[in-house]
Amino acid sequence: MERMEELKLKQREFVRERGWEQFHSPKNIAMALSVEVSEIVELFQWSTEDESKALNDDGLAAIRDEIGDVLNYLVLLADSLDIDPVGVAIKKIEKNRVKYPIGPKQINISNKKL
Numbered sequence: 001m002e003r004m005e006e007l008k009l010k011q012r013e014f015v016r017e018r019g020w021e022q023f024h025s026p027k028n029i030a031m032a033l034s035v036e037v038s039e040i041v042e043l044f045q046w047s048t049e050d051e052s053k054a055l056n057d058d059g060l061a062a063i064r065d066e067i068g069d070v071l072n073y074l075v076l077l078a079d080s081l082d083i084d085p086v087g088v089a090i091k092k093i094e095k096n097r098v099k100y101p102i103g104p105k106q107i108n109i110s111n112k113k114l
């Protein structure tokens with residue numbers, strides 16, 4: 001939690017130093033976030049399932065950079081709307097527990113692995 005707050009404050013400083021607040025409407029940040037997510041997808045484009053699980057050092061470095069971009073824009077978007085991203089993510093997991101209860105299907109999947 002403290003690191004998320006640190007990240008948010010660092011982003012505010014970075015943006016303020018450059019005078020970029022004028023460009024950071026929620027709409028623009030959401031669009032930038034979408035582009036950064038696509039950059040992750042692009043890194044995996046045409047990879048097989050196995051290749052996507054066995055990235056070399058350069059591939060991992062590229063993924064790390066893009067995950068950083070995605071998280072930065074996601075936190076920036078949340079900050080622009082005064083949303084606590086960790087809080088809403090935890091709430092969403094709880095909603096999904098109700099929406100997707102543990103049932104027989106999960107047992108069948110487990111049995112297939114045996």
Ligand SMILES: [Mg+2]
Binds near residue numbers: 036039065066069
């Ligand atoms: Mg990027």
